[in-house]
Amino acid sequence: xxxxxxxxxxxxxxxxxxxxxxxxxxxxxxxxxxxxxxxxxxxxxxxxxxxxxxxxxxxxxxxxxxxxxxxxxxxxxxxxxxxxxxxxxxxxxxxxxxxxxxxxxxxxxxxxxxxxxxxxxxxxxxxxxxxxxxxxxxxxx
Amino acid sequence: xxxxxxxxxxxxxxxxxxxxxxxxxxxxxxxxxxxxxxxxxxxxxxxxxxxxxxxxxxxxxxxxxxxxxxxxxxxxxxxxxxxxxxxxxxxxxxxxxxxxxxxxxxxxxxxxxxxxxxxxxxxxxxxxxxxxxxxxxxxxxxxxxxxxxxxxxxxxxxxxxxxxxxxxxxxxxxxxxxxxxxxxxxxxxxxxxxxxxxxxxxxxxxxxxxxxxxxxxxxxxxxxxxxxxxxxxxxxxxxxxxxxxxxxxxxxxxxxxxxxxxxxxxxxxxxxxxxxxxxxxxxxxxxxxxxxxxxxxxxxxxxxxxxxxxxxxxxxxxxxxxxxxxxxxxxxxxxxxxxxxxxxxxxxxxxxxxxxxxxxxxxxxxxxxxxxxxxxxxxxxxxxxxxxxxxxxxxxxxxxxxxxxxxxxxxxxxxxxxxxxxx
Ligand SMILES: Nc1ncnc2c1ncn2[C@@H]1O[C@H](COP(=O)(O)OP(=O)(O)OP(=O)(O)O)[C@@H](O)[C@H]1O
Ligand SMILES: [Mg+2]
Numbered sequence: 001x002x003x004x005x006x007x008x009x010x011x012x013x014x015x016x017x018x019x020x021x022x023x024x025x026x027x028x029x030x031x032x033x034x035x036x037x038x039x040x041x042x043x044x045x046x047x048x049x050x051x052x053x054x055x056x057x058x059x060x061x062x063x064x065x066x067x068x069x070x071x072x073x074x075x076x077x078x079x080x081x082x083x084x085x086x087x088x089x090x091x092x093x094x095x096x097x098x099x100x101x102x103x104x105x106x107x108x109x110x111x112x113x114x115x116x117x118x119x120x121x122x123x124x125x126x127x128x129x130x131x132x133x134x135x136x137x138x139x140x141x
Numbered sequence: 142x143x144x145x146x147x148x149x150x151x152x153x154x155x156x157x158x159x160x161x162x163x164x165x166x167x168x169x170x171x172x173x174x175x176x177x178x179x180x181x182x183x184x185x186x187x188x189x190x191x192x193x194x195x196x197x198x199x200x201x202x203x204x205x206x207x208x209x210x211x212x213x214x215x216x217x218x219x220x221x222x223x224x225x226x227x228x229x230x231x232x233x234x235x236x237x238x239x240x241x242x243x244x245x246x247x248x249x250x251x252x253x254x255x256x257x258x259x260x261x262x263x264x265x266x267x268x269x270x271x272x273x274x275x276x277x278x279x280x281x282x283x284x285x286x287x288x289x290x291x292x293x294x295x296x297x298x299x300x301x302x303x304x305x306x307x308x309x310x311x312x313x314x315x316x317x318x319x320x321x322x323x324x325x326x327x328x329x330x331x332x333x334x335x336x337x338x339x340x341x342x343x344x345x346x347x348x349x350x351x352x353x354x355x356x357x358x359x360x361x362x363x364x365x366x367x368x369x370x371x372x373x374x375x376x377x378x379x380x381x382x383x384x385x386x387x388x389x390x391x392x393x394x395x396x397x398x399x400x401x402x403x404x405x406x407x408x409x410x411x412x413x414x415x416x417x418x419x420x421x422x423x424x425x426x427x428x429x430x431x432x433x434x435x436x437x438x439x440x441x442x443x444x445x446x447x448x449x450x451x452x453x454x455x456x457x458x459x460x461x462x463x464x465x466x467x468x469x470x471x472x473x474x475x476x477x478x479x480x481x482x483x484x485x486x487x488x489x490x491x492x493x494x495x496x497x498x499x500x501x502x503x504x505x506x507x508x509x510x511x512x513x514x515x516x517x518x519x520x521x522x523x524x525x526x527x528x529x530x531x532x533x534x535x536x537x538x539x540x541x542x543x544x545x546x547x548x549x550x551x552x553x554x555x556x557x558x559x560x561x562x563x564x
Contacts, residue, residue, distance in 0.1 A: 016425075023431065023432070027297075029518075040432045065512055065513050
């Protein structure tokens with residue numbers, strides 16, 4: 001099954017709704033707690049990145065028997081140096097975002113850590129695309 | 142829904158009074174209510190006894206069963222632990238002493254819980270420090286105090302059951318120790334001493350049906366504040382005789398504060414804590430905890446009722462007015478703990494606070510399906526949802542379109558119940 005969530009840039013009131021939606025669907029299907037937790041963390045971190053750093057975008061949840069896939073895209077400024085952005089602690093978050101508790105520079109590293117497959121593509125001025133795959137029961141096939 | 146038999150609950154809808162409006166159904170956070178073909182509301186799903194439906198019903202058709210004050214007549218000896226919410230019900234000039242004194246006339250053994258609450262605070266701090274040092278445990282630890290939150294977690298957030306502080310609540314401790322102590326005093330069996338707390342909480346009765354291996358910690362029934370309000374009020378007078386002062390055992394500002402959101406954590410020293418109240422906010426925080434967003438916090442006090450227990454469905458006085466009175470009392474009694482720290486520490490080490498309660502998940506209808514079946518169900522749901530008008534009107538007898546779609550897919554209702562889908 002697939003389900004798409006809209007993400008509005010800079011809308012901190014609605015932020016987190018997509019991640020909670022993902023969490024609720026995975027729970028109602030009845031996946032194991034650990035994979036739900038990992039997918040929700042990644043959904044939340046990627047949603048927040050779009051809200052904070054990107055422009056309007058979307059999060060697409062794909063659920064199959066053996067894998068769960070998250071695809072997150074936005075049409076914002078993009079990331080100039082992906083390698084740098086993936087470093088723990090690297091952040092361009094504004095003062096205002098830091099006041100709200102964001103900007104530890106841990107979002108992307110955590111997504112990489114918690115997913116089984118992590119792909120990112122971005123170009124300056126051309127938006128950002130993220131794809132994360134989570135294997136159900138550690139299954140690779 | 143299959144859950145019906147599995148979960149004993151005490152909320153009742155009077156079919157003669159209910160006119161089948163949708164308000165209770167819409168207010169229910171677990172979507173447990175449906176208006177059926179008989180034109181009245183029924184609780185079919187998992188009720189967590191939050192009391193939202195009781196508050197929402199304009200007809201007063203919904204109540205929560207309590208033991209009622211007549212239950213006291215059935216037992217010779219009983220203990221009546223008092224919720225500090227009671228102290229805020231009679232206006233700011235009526236002192237807890239006056240209230241306790243008035244109650245002493247009607248009930249056998251009236252007990253203020255401040256002392257146990259202070260002990261509990263100290264033990265919570267010790268538990269957190271011990272486990273943070275060993276770097277084990279699940280963070281943040283969640284307060285076990287609110288029975289509605291406990292049920293909500295068991296139903297919708299089972300992965301968080303491990304976060305609940307594994308302590309008996311002050312009320313359970315009062316129950317256990319009180320039964321032991323009074324039975325010795327009267328030379329009877331502990332089971333012959335009955336405990337009936339006076340409370341604003343419609344969920345307190347669940348402690349009756351939750352099978353604790355340790356019978357002693359179990360209350361024998363709850364009495365709603367609204368049920369004894371008039372009785373107490375008619376008898377309140379200022380303490381005048383010197384011997385009347387003796388009713389006081391151990392009142393403290395720390396204990397009084399427990400009636401409000403933030404009151405429990407106010408008694409926790411050197412602990413990073415949060416206090417959250419209200420159903421919606423509580424659910425939001427449970428999602429956040431589940432996503433691991435609050436790992437840096439040690440302890441979270443969650444209360445299903447807005448503003449905490451003062452917002453309980455059995456309270457008589459408005460919660461904001463009640464808070465005003467309580468704050469005045471706290472200033473008067475002071476916010477210092479008076480309990481002996483090393484004594485509390487000794488009790489903690491002896492396992493005095495440990496609970497035999499073993500929280501287990503409350504199951505959900507979809508969880509009986511295999512993963513492929515459940516994914517298929519989710520697909521069908523999405524497909525059906527797209528065809529529905531999303532007016533969220535409730536005329537079909539379901540709280541919202543999503544729940545209606547679930548009920549259709551699971552065979553509990555049919556699509557033509559939607560007035561917009563009729564041919
Ligand atoms: N969708 C995006 N569009 C543009 N830039 C992005 C996007 N996602 C991440 N970045 C850039 O990558 C950096 C690192 O992101 P990461 O999520 O790791 O940390 P953060 O968002 O700054 O802080 P945290 O996630 O810990 O709150 C960001 O500061 C930002 O410069
Ligand atoms: Mg981030």
